[in-house]
Amino acid sequence: MKINRITLSHVQLPMKFNFKTAKGEVKYRDTIILKVEDDIGLAGFGEVVSFTTPFYTSETFDASWEKLEKDYIPKLLAHSISHPFDIHQCFDNASPMAIAGLENALLDLYFKEKNENLIVGLFQEKLQEKIPRGAVLGDMPLEQLFKETDQLVQSGVGRIKVKISPKDGFERTKLLVEKFPQIRFAVDANRSFSLNDWAEIKKFDQLNLVCIEEAFDIMHLSELTEISSRLATPLCFDESVQTLSELTEIAKLPGKTMLNIKIGRLGGLYQTMKAIDFCRHRKIGFWVGSMVESGISKILHVQLAALAGNVMAGDLSDSQHYFDEDLINPEISFPNGWMLVPTGVGIGVAVNEDAFSRATIRTTEFRVPEIRKI
CATH class of the missing domain: 3.30.390.10 (Enolase-like, N-terminal domain)
Incomplete structure (x- = not known):
């Protein structure tokens, strides 16, 4: 080069x-x-x-x-x-x-x-032609949460992740699940619960969630060995797994686990490819997240979400959901809840x-x- x-x-x-x-x-x-x-x-x-x-x-x-x-x-x-x-x-x-x-x-x-297309060239795999939209909703008043969830349902979204806190996370999620039984829900606590709160996290098993993401504020993943075995809901890891060595610690946990794939957090596509390969061989569920980033980064995540083995739709909402104007053309868009996956040269779009x-x-x-x- x-x-x-x-x-x-x-x-x-x-x-x-x-x-x-x-x-x-x-x-x-x-x-x-x-x-x-x-x-x-x-x-x-x-x-x-x-x-x-x-x-x-x-x-x-x-x-x-x-x-x-x-x-x-x-x-x-x-x-x-x-x-x-x-x-x-x-x-x-x-x-x-x-x-x-x-x-x-x-x-x-x-x-x-x-x-050549970047993702196809690296993985040497055929991508799915289209992917479903998943969505993530921040911590907001309950009435607004209901309104925005309903709007997502009407737009064709079938999987929604909700940001929660220890204050009222279970109660709010329970109301959502009851009001929108057709949606697959996941929750993300951003490591806001302590290990002493594990019984509160255990309550989420009642709700048949896809996963509970980053529930606990811990120093080392091994601290979750006993707790993970007591949970029926898969524990999903995001910011606590930044290296391949930390990923190997997930494989040691006795409970069900998932990995949220983000290229930036893992240190690039070189490491991301290794992480996906590890998950595939060790039967750890993986799916694709987002960093509220521009389309220059997110479009690569769209294509990663089109790889075989993703266990659920990614956190990949339309560009217009976040910004008046994105930095790519065409912008990311999921009409009726689905997006055709771009496979142009390089990152796939201009x-x-x-x-x-x-x-x-x-x-x-x-x-x-x-x-x-x-």
């Missing part, structure tokens, strides 16, 4: 609503977009999905930006690589979301140069560079110095 220039952009997308979880709230989606250009004018795009505060993981927007600006990008431009995955041999994994964004941009460019320009707050540009072989 002959890289000529890399542009680092701070993009801010106003949310249509305040997205609230047990640990934080998002009003504006500040995100980092990387544009990697080769010497013949092709460009690849990637997104760094870290948040401005550490409510999700310890890696924040500012930490990602600094790592890219001062370490990863200068190091990349000082050397030559033949494949985007080569960066995992050169870099530490201190900032997995920063690595993922850079890797995705390089992969987009690499497969554009090959005139970047809307006009929208990208309008949403950009600042940029930093890097040009390649004289390259030396490694």
Whole structure:
């Protein structure tokens, strides 16, 4: 790969609503977009999905930006690589979301140069032609929760994940399940329950949920060994599994388990491919989540959700559900609850560079110095 220039952009997308979880709230989606250009004018795009505060993981927007600006990008431009995955041999994994964004941009460019779709090219698998929409609803007043759930049902959604807190999570979910029996529900606590609250989590077994995501605030996954064996509902893991070694700990738990797949959290598609392969061989259910990100990142998740073995619809709502204007064309859309999966070259769709320009707050540009072989 002959890289000529890399542009680092701070993009801010106003949310249509305040997205609230047990640990934080998002009003504006500040995100980092990387544009990697080769010497013949092709460009690849990637997104760094870290948040401005550490409510999700310890890696924040500012930490990602600094790592890219001062370490990863200068190091990349000082050397030559033949494949985007080569960066995992050169870099530490201190900032997995920063690595993922850079890797995705390089992969987009690499497969554009090959005139192939990125996900199909990596997995060497045929994708499903269309996928169902899953949705996630933040913590909100009950009346609003009923209203938005009803709107999702009317739009064709069959699986909804609801953010909950220890305060009233069970009671609210029970009312939802009773009011909308046709929907497959899951809940996400964002690690807001303590291990002493396990009896409260046990109540959710009454509701026939798809899974309970990130229920407990724990230091190590082994702390769940006894509790997982007592639960009929699968425990799903998201932010507590950021490495393959942590994924192996899930396989040791005696209860039913699932993994929420997010490219940024896992540190890129190199690690994501390994995680999916591990889940397939160890019979851990996997499905695809989202980071309230722009379409530049989410479109890759759409295609991952079209791989064989996904146990439920992903958290992949329409672009227009979150933003007035997304950064890709066409935008993500699920008419009647289904989306045709794009398989164009690179990430599969075009970047809307006009929208990208309008949403950009600042940029930093890097040009390649004289390259030396490694």
